[in-house]
Structure formats: structure tokens, C-alpha cells
Amino acid sequence: MNILNLLYPDRCPLCDTARPVKETGVCPECAKKLITIKGPVCEKCGRPVTKEGEICYECIAEDFSFDGGRSVFTYSSVSDSIYRLKYMNRSAYARTYGKLLAKEAGDWLEWIKPDALVPVPLHKKRLIKRGYNQAKELADAISGEVGIPVADYLVRRSKNTVPQKLVDKKGRQINMKKAFIVEENVVSFKRIVLIDDIFTTGSTIDSLSRVLKDAGVKEVYFLTISRAGV
Numbered sequence: 001m002n003i004l005n006l007l008y009p010d011r012c013p014l015c016d017t018a019r020p021v022k023e024t025g026v027c028p029e030c031a032k033k034l035i036t037i038k039g040p041v042c043e044k045c046g047r048p049v050t051k052e053g054e055i056c057y058e059c060i061a062e063d064f065s066f067d068g069g070r071s072v073f074t075y076s077s078v079s080d081s082i083y084r085l086k087y088m089n090r091s092a093y094a095r096t097y098g099k100l101l102a103k104e105a106g107d108w109l110e111w112i113k114p115d116a117l118v119p120v121p122l123h124k125k126r127l128i129k130r131g132y133n134q135a136k137e138l139a140d141a142i143s144g145e146v147g148i149p150v151a152d153y154l155v156r157r158s159k160n161t162v163p164q165k166l167v168d169k170k171g172r173q174i175n176m177k178k179a180f181i182v183e184e185n186v187v188s189f190k191r192i193v194l195i196d197d198i199f200t201t202g203s204t205i206d207s208l209s210r211v212l213k214d215a216g217v218k219e220v221y222f223l224t225i226s227r228a229g230v
């Protein structure tokens, strides 16, 4: 028994209750409250649609640079938990979410066969303030399950952007312009899966995907715990 487990027991990411010694992950009471996004989803952005193979209205209008993506859980079932993961020092939730995402999206990852998982970077200032990047913690946990390496050294966030949900569409485009800088030669990466906690407007994933493709990556996908609007 690891002494750290006694001092810092694992917490259920949904209710934040400390799990009994030797137990980890979502507690039995919360397991039924965790809702996966089921049924046909937009091939490109993962939004639920009415029939298989459909591309949603937003993807038709937006011309996103990424090739496809998946979000696993409904926003309503995990939004409070994601807030704590990001802002209330609950980086340990990422271990549980990483396992769950590897299980729920394992077949999809197997089909994509990415060369690397790339967590959406945080700006240095925000990283120092928060002490961790939840997307990196999540990518590490997924990697531990599926064996795809994490390449968090490829890109850097060069601007400390205003949260995307606080600005309108035009503002988002200006906000994200030159927000990321590719730091390494990426031409050997054919396929990359970006990892983040939540897909909100798609503009962050879109900008990051665009710079990676401009630098020579062939295909860029994303995987997130959840997405807005479901």
C-alpha cells in the first residue's frame, strides 16, 4: 500500500468524495450519472446528428481545419467536474478521465492510428498560476492506457488568450490568430490527435490544427472529455 494513497485518496471526479482505500475512479453512486454521447455524431466535430455519416450545419458553415474528433461525455453530466479539474486543483481527476476516454474512444483511436497525442498547451503564465495543464495530465493518462506517445513539446501557446466563450465569433478569430507556435519539425507526424478537456466553440482546436497542418502534419483529430451543446 502506497502511503500517498492514504494521505491523498483518489476522489470520484463527479461528487469529489474521497474513495475508500484501494478503490479509484467514479464511485458506484455516480457511475449512472455519467452519460456517454450515444448515437450518430457529425463525422467532423462529434456533435450528435440524426443519421450516420452526416456533417453538421456548423461544420458546413465553418470549414474547420481539423479532420475529425470525438467527445465522450455529455456536458451536463461532467461540467461541474471539469470546472474542478481546471480551476480547483483536482488534476488527479485526469487519471480517471484518461482511463474512461481510453475505454470509450479506444476503438476510434485504434482506427485513427495517431503517431502522437498532443495536449492543447496552456500559456506559460497560466501554467505557472494553475500549476498543471489538465490537457497534459489527461493526455498522459490516455497514453498510459493505449500506448500512443504524448508529444507536448511540438507546440507552444504564444498568447495568453481571453477565454473563447467570453468573445463573439469575430473576436474569437482575432483572439486565436498566432496563438500557437510550432517549435519542432513535425513533418514526420502523419496523424495527430489533440487532447483537451472540452470542445467549446471549436476555435482553439481549429487554430492549433491549422498551425500543425501548415507546418506539415497530414491529419489532425481531437479527443475531449466533453463538448458544449450536448
Ligand SMILES: [Zn+2]
Pocket (backbone or CB within 6 Å): 012, 013, 014, 015, 016, 017, 026, 027, 028, 029, 030, 031
Ligand atoms: Zn461520486
Ligand SMILES: [Zn+2]
Pocket (backbone or CB within 6 Å): 042, 043, 044, 045, 046, 047, 055, 056, 057, 058, 059, 060
Ligand atoms: Zn460538425
